[in-house]
Amino acid sequence: MKKILFLSAVLAQLFFIAPLFSAVYEASTLHNSVSRSETVQDLYVKRWKILQEENFYFDIYGKINWVFGFNVNTVNAGYLQTEPTDLQLTRTYGSMTLAMPIGGHRATPEENDFIIAFTTTGFHYGLTKKINIDRGTAGSESVTDYKHSQFFDDIYAFSILYRPYLTLHAGLIFNNEYAPEDNGTMDYFDPVKSYSKKFFAVEVYGCTAFSMNIDNGKPESMKAEIEITKITGIFKDVSNPYIPLATLGYERTMAYNDEAYDSVWVNKVKNPLDEIKEEANLNILSLKLIQRISKNFTLEGFYAAQYITEDIYTKTDEKKINPSITKEWYMLINIDPIPATPEDVKFKVYTGISWYWDPAIAIHRNSPSKGNGAYGWILGMNIDFKNFGLDFMTEYNYSTELKKLIETSDKFAVEGSMFFRI
Amino acid sequence: MKYFKLIIAAVFLSTMFTGCSYVSDMAEGAITDRASFSATAVYSGGNVTLTWDKTDTSDNFTGIEVYRTSDANDEYATYELVASRLYNDSGLSSGFTQTYTDTLLTTYTDSTPASDGIYFYRVAFIHWDKDADERTYSTTDGNYPFYTDIDSISGYAKVVIP
Numbered sequence: 001m002k003k004i005l006f007l008s009a010v011l012a013q014l015f016f017i018a019p020l021f022s023a024v025y026e027a028s029t030l031h032n033s034v035s036r037s038e039t040v041q042d043l044y045v046k047r048w049k050i051l052q053e054e055n056f057y058f059d060i061y062g063k064i065n066w067v068f069g070f071n072v073n074t075v076n077a078g079y080l081q082t083e084p085t086d087l088q089l090t091r092t093y094g095s096m097t098l099a100m101p102i103g104g105h106r107a108t109p110e111e112n113d114f115i116i117a118f119t120t121t122g123f124h125y126g127l128t129k130k131i132n133i134d135r136g137t138a139g140s141e142s143v144t145d146y147k148h149s150q151f152f153d154d155i156y157a158f159s160i161l162y163r164p165y166l167t168l169h170a171g172l173i174f175n176n177e178y179a180p181e182d183n184g185t186m187d188y189f190d191p192v193k194s195y196s197k198k199f200f201a202v203e204v205y206g207c208t209a210f211s212m213n214i215d216n217g218k219p220e221s222m223k224a225e226i227e228i229t230k231i232t233g234i235f236k237d238v239s240n241p242y243i244p245l246a247t248l249g250y251e252r253t254m255a256y257n258d259e260a261y262d263s264v265w266v267n268k269v270k271n272p273l274d275e276i277k278e279e280a281n282l283n284i285l286s287l288k289l290i291q292r293i294s295k296n297f298t299l300e301g302f303y304a305a306q307y308i309t310e311d312i313y314t315k316t317d318e319k320k321i322n323p324s325i326t327k328e329w330y331m332l333i334n335i336d337p338i339p340a341t342p343e344d345v346k347f348k349v350y351t352g353i354s355w356y357w358d359p360a361i362a363i364h365r366n367s368p369s370k371g372n373g374a375y376g377w378i379l380g381m382n383i384d385f386k387n388f389g390l391d392f393m394t395e396y397n398y399s400t401e402l403k404k405l406i407e408t409s410d411k412f413a414v415e416g417s418m419f420f421r422i
Numbered sequence: 423m424k425y426f427k428l429i430i431a432a433v434f435l436s437t438m439f440t441g442c443s444y445v446s447d448m449a450e451g452a453i454t455d456r457a458s459f460s461a462t463a464v465y466s467g468g469n470v471t472l473t474w475d476k477t478d479t480s481d482n483f484t485g486i487e488v489y490r491t492s493d494a495n496d497e498y499a500t501y502e503l504v505a506s507r508l509y510n511d512s513g514l515s516s517g518f519t520q521t522y523t524d525t526l527l528t529t530y531t532d533s534t535p536a537s538d539g540i541y542f543y544r545v546a547f548i549h550w551d552k553d554a555d556e557r558t559y560s561t562t563d564g565n566y567p568f569y570t571d572i573d574s575i576s577g578y579a580k581v582v583i584p
Contacts, residue, residue: 058430064450077580078495078540085498090454094446098430122443128454129498133489133546133575136503138567143501143544143575144454152443183577184457188444422430 037173037197037213038221038253039404040123040153044169045201045211047095047121048159052167052203055105056097056421063093063391063417067408070127074147077182087147089408091125093417106163115161119171125405126150129184145184149192152176155199169201173213207231223251245290249304255282256312263360264312264321280310284327300332300352312359316368321359324373328399330354332378346384353377354399358406365410374402374409391417455572461545463579470532470581474545476574477528482549484570488530489546494539497578501544505530535583542578549573 051059067089074085099117106113128144135141157171177193180186197220201211207230212222228246232238256266258277266278286304293299306327313320332352338345354376362368376397383390393415395401401408451458461474472488489501535541550557552569 062446062449064446064453077497077578078491078499078542079497080540090450092443092446092450094442094449096442120442122446124443124447124450128456130454131498132500133544133572134492134500134502135487135489135572136506136567138503138570141572142455143572144451144456145577146456152447154443181460181577183460183579185460185577 036153044121044155057099059097059421061095061419065091065415067411067413069411087127087129090128093123095121113163117159119157122154124152146180146186150178165205167203171199173197173199221253225249241292247288249286251284253282256280263363266310269313269318280308283307296336298334302330304328324357328356330399344386349381351379356399356402360406361409364407387421389419457577458574459576461576461579463543463581465581465583470535472530472543478547484548484550487546489544491542540582542580544576546572546575
């Protein structure tokens with residue numbers, strides 16, 4: 001009974017954390033270009049993990065995510081002064097793929113085929129302000145204005161698939177930053193910063209995957225994964241659906257670079273005007289386990305340990321940070337009440353809890369004294385009709401979302417996505 | 423099927439050249455009525471004159487509405503309706519509940535602006551969400567208040583009123 005009460009208290013704590021007030025910060029902290037490239041690349045790879053199992057010619061996928069409660073210092077053009085203003089973070093993601101099978105699609109996953117494909121993937125994020133419009137007898141509506149810098153990151157990539165043996169992706173990542181007009185509109189044709197990076201990914205026999213992005217000839221981030229169960233399957237029968245699927249991962253990112261947007265200094269406290277910039281790489285080793293526990297339930301567990309190559313110091317109180325060994329963990333339960341028949345309809349409800357560590361969490365959360373580790377939760381559902389599908393999700397501090405943008409710490413988010421495929 | 427493939431190719435090519443991030447942002451902007459064009463406001467001789475360069479020739483176009491912030495010196499104050507005009511097939515009709523000028527399609531003059539302070543104006547293009555045979559036009563509201571929405575709206579036009 002005590003255990004149940006304790007568990008209930010922990011869950012209540014996770015689900016009902018209501019921000020009493022929000023941290024106020026400068027919009028410039030939303031500029032982490034390294035994580036932006038990594039995010040768009042991760043979204044690309046995640047989409048292709050689904051697509052490479054499908055026989056298709058055309059796939060379009062879109063996602064809209066709103067995060068509420070960004071209290072950011074913003075100029076009010078009426079008062080002519082800067083004041084904390086309640087803004088909303090808007091993130092949109094789109095992906096479009098055209099695939100051409102040479103000699104037709106394979107009939108079963110055991111057969112092989114050859115496909116070439118071209119994909120454009122894009123991720124936009126930026127702050128917006130919602131303003132009420134009173135239309136008199138016609139009721140009320142609202143308008144949203146762009147506020148502060150807006151970021152548009154796109155991947156243009158070619159893919160070659162020799163299924164089931166080899167998948168290759170290569171392309172360019174374009175990062176564009178725009179400064180909106182004071183009146184809330186924005187000119188898409190006039191970026192204030194624009195640069196490009198190269199992107200490369202390979203997957204062998206669905207067992208190992210490697211991806212990398214390169215900026216000015218230098219690897220900015222790289223990621224490798226080994227699917228242990230699938231490799232075992234080469235030598236032994238692992239077709240039993242109750243055998244856990246284990247994936248071992250490693251990634252290395254140039255996460256801390258003494259840039260203005262970084263939350264930490266590398267190796268020592270520096271003056272913001274110093275020209276000397278040092279780098280610290282973030283190394284992450286992870287293990288993911290997926291275990292079917294019954295016909296309609298699947299458990300997913302993930303653990304990641306981290307090692308930062310140099311000492312890091314906070315910019316706020318200039319103290320050395322002792323990073324947690326644990327970078328991230330999450331546990332997710334998937335409930336798929338519709339059995340695999342008919343196979344063309346898949347319905348899933350999922351919920352989970354997580355913990356994530358990052359040196360910037362304390363800066364962006366409601367109460368910095370809570371530290372750099374954040375518990376979170378997620379609740380969502382998706383339905384997949386094979387050619388068309390929808391997904392709805394809400395989360396608070398969920399680790400995979402914090403990883404995309406750490407500034408979303410201690411903020412609620414809702415997200416909707418859909419795809420169409422033929 | 424041939425046209426279907428052509429449509430897909432056209433969508434793909436246009437997205438390829440504009441970038442998926444821009445297309446998805448435009449979709450989000452349409453959902454949340456993002457400010458999408460600019461307007462300017464000038465104060466002179468007791469009047470505020472608004473101008474904008476957007477036009478709308480679609481079948482669903484209903485008319486234009488002009489709004490002004492309810493409070494002085496606050497960019498984020500609620501906007502209130504100060505003028506609107508119905509538009510129908512026979513041309514501009516006077517009516518509805520506001521005072522209009524025939525030039526409201528491209529400009530508007532607010533002859534009774536609020537006083538003392540900085541105010542913000544916006545211009546909205548209104549669309550019917552009803553089929554053409556279900557729309558009613560009249561010198562009063564008709565079903566305008568119930569079956570119209572903002573299709574596009576300008577960024578703010580700021581004006582200092584002495």
